[in-house]
Amino acid sequence: MVQFIQAQNIGIAYLEERFSLEQTDSEAFFPEWWEHLPEISDLEKQYLDKVKFHFLRLVKHPPLSEETVKLVVLSPLLSLAGFYDEPFLIRSESSIEIAVENEDEVIRGRIDVLVIQQQLWLLVIESKKTAFSLAQAIPQALTYMLANPHPDYPVYSLVINGEDFQFIKLLQKDQPRYALSDRFTLYRRENELYQVFRILKKLSQILN
Numbered sequence: 001m002v003q004f005i006q007a008q009n010i011g012i013a014y015l016e017e018r019f020s021l022e023q024t025d026s027e028a029f030f031p032e033w034w035e036h037l038p039e040i041s042d043l044e045k046q047y048l049d050k051v052k053f054h055f056l057r058l059v060k061h062p063p064l065s066e067e068t069v070k071l072v073v074l075s076p077l078l079s080l081a082g083f084y085d086e087p088f089l090i091r092s093e094s095s096i097e098i099a100v101e102n103e104d105e106v107i108r109g110r111i112d113v114l115v116i117q118q119q120l121w122l123l124v125i126e127s128k129k130t131a132f133s134l135a136q137a138i139p140q141a142l143t144y145m146l147a148n149p150h151p152d153y154p155v156y157s158l159v160i161n162g163e164d165f166q167f168i169k170l171l172q173k174d175q176p177r178y179a180l181s182d183r184f185t186l187y188r189r190e191n192e193l194y195q196v197f198r199i200l201k202k203l204s205q206i207l208n
Contacts, residue, residue, distance in 0.1 A: 007096075007109025007143045015142055018100045021176045030169040032156070032206060033181035037198040044080060048193040051076050052186050055162060066112075069162040070127050074113070077193070078125075081200035087208065089116050096147040111144050117207055128161040134183065137161070138168065142178060145170040156203055158196075163187060165196045 015021045027034070040048075054072050058064055078084060091114045098107040113125040128137045137159040148155045151172035159166050167181035181199070184192040 003105050005105060005107050007107055007140050010107060010139050010143050012139050012142070015139060015146070018103065018105070019146055019176055021142065021146070021178065024177050024179050026179070029171075029177065030167075030179035030181065032169065032202055033167050033199050036202075037195075038201045038205070040194060040198060040201070044197065045191075045194060047076070047080060048197055049191055052191050052193055055186055059163065064162060066127050069160065070113070073162055074125065074127055074160060077197060077200060078113075078115075080197060082204045083115050083200075087117050088204070090114075091116050096144055098143065098147045107143055109140065109143060125158045125160065128159070134159050134161060134164050134166050138166070138180070141168055142170065145178075146172070146176065148172070158200070165192075167199055 012021075012023075051073060058068065058072060078090075082088070084090065092112070094111045094114045096107075096109050096111060099105075100107070112127045115125070128134070141157040141159050145155045145157055145168070148170075155170050157168040157170070159168065163186045165184040168178055170176065170178045184196050186192065
C-alpha cells in the first residue's frame with residue numbers, strides 16, 4: 001500500500017536515507033552565493049533600504065503572515081532582480097510528488113513560489129512565517145528541489161521567513177549533493193538585503 005507523506009513533515013535525515021542526499025561544505029561546490037557578485041546601484045540600495053524599513057515596521061505589529069512576507073519582502077526582491085521579466089515566468093503554489101525508489105512512499109507538497117525558465121526549475125522559494133526557523137523550511141525546500149525533472153542541471157533555492165534568508169544549491173548528477181550559503185538577517189545594522197539581492201541578481205544572470 002502506497003504511503004503518502006506531506007513535505008512539511010520531512011526531515012534532513014529522511015532525505016539522506018531515502019535519496020542518498022549528502023551535504024557538502026566545499027566552497028567550490030556553491031561559489032554562486034559569494035564569488036564575483038554584481039555590484040548594485042545607489043538607487044537599488046535605496047529601494048532595498050525601504051523594503052527593510054517596511055518589514056521592520058510591520059513586524060512590530062504581529063502576527064505577520066506568510067502572505068505579508070511575500071508581499072512586503074519577497075515580491076520586491078524578485079522584481080528588482082528581474083525575475084518578473086523575460087525570459088523568466090513565475091508559477092506559484094505548484095504541487096509536487098516524489099516517488100521513493102523501491103519504497104511504497106510518495107512525498108506530496110506545494111511550492112510557494114517557483115521560477116521557471118523554458119520548463120526548467122531554476123529557483124524554488126519557500127516562504128515561511130517569521131515565527132518559524134529556517135531549519136524547518138530547508139528540508140521542505142530540498143524535497144521540492146529533488147523533484148526537479150532535469151537532474152543534470154543545478155537547482156537553487158531561497159528559504160525566507162521574512163527576517164532571515166538562506167540559499168541552497170542542489171546537484172543530483174551522479175550523487176545528490178547540496179550546500180547552504182551563509183544566513184542573512186534583517187536584524188543586523190548593515191542592510192543584508194544588499195547581499196541577498198546581489199546573489200539573486202547573480203543567479204538571474206547565470207540562468208538567463
